[in-house]
Amino acid sequence: MSKRFPKTKLQWLWENMEGKRFIFMLALLGTIVYNVLQLTVPFISSRLVDNFLTGADAAYNWANNRNFFFILLGIMVGATIFRTVVVYLDCMAYEHVSQSVLYRVRNFLYNKIQRQDMKFYSTYRTGDLMTRVTGDLDAVRHMVAWVIRVIIESFALYTSAMVYFFVMNWKLALCIMVLSPFIFAVIYMFRSKVRPMHAKLREKLAEMNTYAQENISGNRVVKAFAREEYEKDKFDKANTSYRDTNCETALVWVKFYPAIEGMASAMSIALLVIGGLFLIYSIGHPDNVQLTMGQFVAFSGLIWAIQNPMRMLGNIMNEFQRFSAAADKVMEIYYSEPEIVDAPDAIDHPGSFKGEVEFKNVSFMYSDGNLPVLKNISFTAKPGETVAIMGETGCGKTSLIHLIPRFYEPTGGEILIDGVNINRYKLEQLRKNIGLATQDVLLYSDTIEGNIAYGDPHITAEQVVKFARYSAASEFIAKMPEGYDTIVGERGVGLSGGQKQRISLARALAIEPSILILDDTTSAVDMETEKQIQDSLRHLEFPCTKIIIAQRISTTKFADKIIILQHGEITEEGSHEELIAKGGYYCELVKLQTGEA
């Protein structure tokens, strides 16, 4: 189950504490300090009682040493206040460090996720990724903020109490301590039982998260099919199984609890029996005192400081396993590397491209597929040209254009821009030059202006309007009550399909790309509007090579070159007139769309 990572989980935590390690060490020290103080305050108050109330010379001390009484009282109050201040600062220090780790790892993960290639996105589900960045990361935070503190606390209490016991009476201390190893053995057994449970629990949580997430995203389909009951049943299964796993996990602890609690309590019994026998022996042998009454009282007064850490061990182990299961998931993303990255010797090309796009014998196959999607594709789009790609559903059009911004790597051949293989450019510089309007329009819950300016958040409001005009969107946007400040819902749900497509087109144009790729971007736009769009695309004020996937002849007929793709191969290539003259698939299409009027 546990995966191989370059670092162990604790090393990884330590690495992410960078800059906060000193504070963290101080916090650990603080924990020891306040736990030792916790043992001293009762000691002082017992001195108070002994010296001034119950002791043999209490009356004498009260009469003659009253200052000492006030001093002890003062120390008791002072030490407690000091301790509470330490506790407060210490807790805040842990919080500070844990939040810093959380902040750092969360940002790191986010960055990792958003830079992953498409293969990653077809592997991980949204709900699962969300679980990793939220729930799992919280378990990591909890580890730093709480679990480690409790470990140190238990250790400090146990050790200082044990030292105290050994100094006082090593024989009795030893008799009590022998029980500790047994508890460790039980805890170890507990660990092996609870470990798989936490991994399972985490899976169940991610599963439930995914169900809920998809249900929310797909709420329109659910309603369209009146599948609310079915969805409820499906969610109920996930919910039930999460509940049951939670119960199961908690019950593992309940099963071990009697053994651990029994052994911790056995320390009290050992103290009573062995301590009692020592006392009885000492009464019988005044010349060979094994244990004094005072020592016995001190032991029973402090035995909790030995017992509680033992009891806590189970809890600590439980939390540690939770952390471990979560950290596995977090680190999997943390150390994941996209396959598509900048070449080590990538060339620096900060400016615009001229815009020549060339495919040279390109083949492509999805890594999880078994059939080639593209076979031996070669064509060139010269700067400023428009190339239209047509073909049947599933023939590889979208796959082809996705190769240009390097969403995927071709399995054979090469793609050149301005004569240079695209894998020699820096990814960012390559993509900054490409404007892509995808088929499946994704808008963000933001204003329309924010959506159009997505690629370049610094463009002016006038420019936003200009690009909206290019994509024939300015008219309907202007009609909206809040115009460009209208917030569109997630995925642009408030808008019609055609409206979304036009905003997406404006967004692609707004970065003034040297290569514009439109993936069937006007499919839901009416003919009239489409004409306007085509017209403005032909008269863009910046140089731009256009690669357009389209179904409509109206979109393609003005293209400099039309490519027909069938089953991943180019079967026809030429201008509108040339292809009509050829009488092939394209000619059929033209007839189909217009001829039967």
Next chain:
Amino acid sequence: MARNTFRQDERLDEPFNFKHLLRASVYMKKYAGKMVFALIISALGGAIGLIAPRINQEALDVAIPNTDTRYLIELAIMLVGTIVISIILTTIRSRIMIKVSQGIIYDIRKDLFAHLQKLPFQYYDDRPHGKILIRVVNYVNSVSDMLSNGLINVILEIFNLIFIVAFMFSVDVQLALVVLCGVPVLAVFMLWIKNKQRKAWQAVSNKNSNLNAYLQENIVGARITQIFAREDYNAQVFAGLSSDCRNTWMTAVRYNNLVWPGIDTISVLVRAAIFLFGMVVFSTAEGGMKSVGVIVAISSYASRFWQPIMNLGNIFNNFINNIAYLERIFQTLDEPVTVDDAPDATEMPEIKGEVEFKNVDFSYEEGKPVLKNVSFKVKPGQSVALVGPTGAGKSTIVSLVSRFYNVGGGQVLIDGQDISKVTLHSLRSQMGIMLQDSFIFSGTIEDNIRYGKLDATMDEIRAASKIVCADAFISAMEDGYQSEVRERGTTLSQGQKQLISFARTLISDPKILVLDEATSSIDVQTERALQTGLNNMMKGRTTFIIAHRLSTIKNCDVIMYIDDGGIVETGTHEELLAKHGLYYHLYTSQMDEKGA
């Protein structure tokens, strides 16, 4: 209502009150018996716990001074007995309470999810989905312990407190009052902290919600981020949100962490006061100090008095913290279900297919009418095409047929029956609606098609796929119908997703069919092949089609040209052409291509 984005906090101005807890008691009621039982067991365990010090006392006072080894062993055996009983009781309580607390989470989550299913599109349209998700998953997890063990512990600690106070007063009234002097100080302290804490935790929940919203959108929209090379900018935005989370958290825990040290300080001051008053102040006032026994007893009670208070303080912390989540959960549960079954709703009988709009008005937002006084009537089995510019209201009209929204005025009738008077389920389960956005669920292709008819056989699925021309590409895939697809998977092209979604609609055997740009991403060749299947599908079914390709719709029985919130032209293809109006203009503009 204004839409919400990841940048905005969702405001919730409500004073803190325990009303939410009271409301939560609905969820506890179901487990009342178990919880009372657990409470009794815990109390019993507590009482038995009191025996142990007595046994130790007996050993010290009697067995050891008398060197009575036998009695010592007997006492030890008694101690073992109390420990065993207490372990048994604790185990029982744990077993019960695990079930109870997990049961409560389960119930709340189930209700929340069920309510979400009833909420209208509007709810989902108005806020980022990540903000809805965090409530269902993360928030519900947080509140469980408070509602189960938290409550029991409060009761136990309060009992504990009452006992100790009673004991103290029975020992010495004056000193007991000294101990209680700490309580008003504590009360003021807690009140001060409470207000700060509540605001602080609300802020935490808001910031987490914002972060979740941003995260979800960006995972879904990763492709867009990458194509615009906006990673660095997004990372900054995310770091900003992340930093908000950190800062609000640090403020909130500051108050949390003050509670314990605060109580601790007050408690030690009180103990010092006992010594001081017991030995100094009262001794001068009344001649002779308090007896040794009294001071020792009160001082030991005092420390036991503060223990439950500290525990209560901790529980209180938890309450304040979790109420910020609880109120969000209830807020969602209170979200009005605007489209719901009427109280006297009847089942929609089997639909014949007559659809009538009578003076229908509609607007998504107040004062911005989308449809104005729309009236039309469609006979059973007729096919109706809606054409017109984008944003004219075509999708809105078909959404109203399945009552995705309530009409603002007028009526929508199916077979003469006002659809607001029938149950939503009986209405929608007879309709087949294909939306522009063909959403695919994670799972196999088979599962996705079966969504339309849960008990469909494999043969039916294959048959439906054949009709919509999807069988060929599905069968060509390595795992065929068993191929796993993802919500935003790349394995399927947009056109293929539409075909699957087509099959899904077809298999549901709808009485009324609504195709909203259902074929926009399908190439013309495939669409043509699809047409035959579609024609079969439309036979005997009332069909509404929205499409831009006029070749798709010209054979429809009725064509309605929609613009500006109303029907501008109605008629058959030929009639409308003869009219030389808007449709004619639209059609000829498309046909211009022929000449090119």
